[in-house]
Amino acid sequence: MQLYVELWNAKQPWLDLSPEERQTYFDMVGEEIGKLTDAGIDLVGFAINGENTSNRSNHRYLAVWKMPTTDHVKMLEDSVSQAGWYKYFDQVNAGGELIPPPAALDDMINMK
Numbered sequence: 001m002q003l004y005v006e007l008w009n010a011k012q013p014w015l016d017l018s019p020e021e022r023q024t025y026f027d028m029v030g031e032e033i034g035k036l037t038d039a040g041i042d043l044v045g046f047a048i049n050g051e052n053t054s055n056r057s058n059h060r061y062l063a064v065w066k067m068p069t070t071d072h073v074k075m076l077e078d079s080v081s082q083a084g085w086y087k088y089f090d091q092v093n094a095g096g097e098l099i100p101p102p103a104a105l106d107d108m109i110n111m112k
Contacts, residue, residue, distance in 0.1 A: 001066060001067070001068060001097070001098040002066070002067045002068070002073050002098065003064070003065070003066055003095060003096060003097075004064070004067065004076065004093065004095035005064050005093065005095065006063045006065075006092075006093050007057055007059035007061070007062050007091065007092050007094075008059055008060070008062075008089040008090060008091035008092075009059055009060050009061070009090050010060070010090075011087070011089060013087055013088050014089065025088070028083065032079050032083055035079070036079060039072065040067065040068050040072060041065060041075065042066040043064075045063070045064055046061065046062070046063045047062050047063075048060060048061060059092070
């Protein structure tokens with residue numbers, strides 16, 4: 001199982017769009033999200049990054065996804081890119097295999 005986190009802020013081209021143009025764009029993105037969920041990709045949720053979050057990232061928005069394989073990760077990344085997302089949003093991603101806490105702690109203890 002793969003865990004994937006997206007963090008982003010709007011770029012000027014997004015701010016330059018009218019609310020109607022933004023809605024049209026998100027109508028298209030919503031269709032793509034539907035295809036991804038039909039393919040087994042689970043959108044855990046979206047959030048606006050809370051102002052009181054400790055050690056807060058400076059990104060306004062985030063999304064968390066779970067998916068079965070790295071092929072699904074590629075599917076998500078391709079979909080985001082093909083939708084022109086990066087034209088409108090400055091985004092960073094984090095992802096990897098979902099592991100139990102003891103495995104993560106062991107990796108931190110034994111890193112070189």
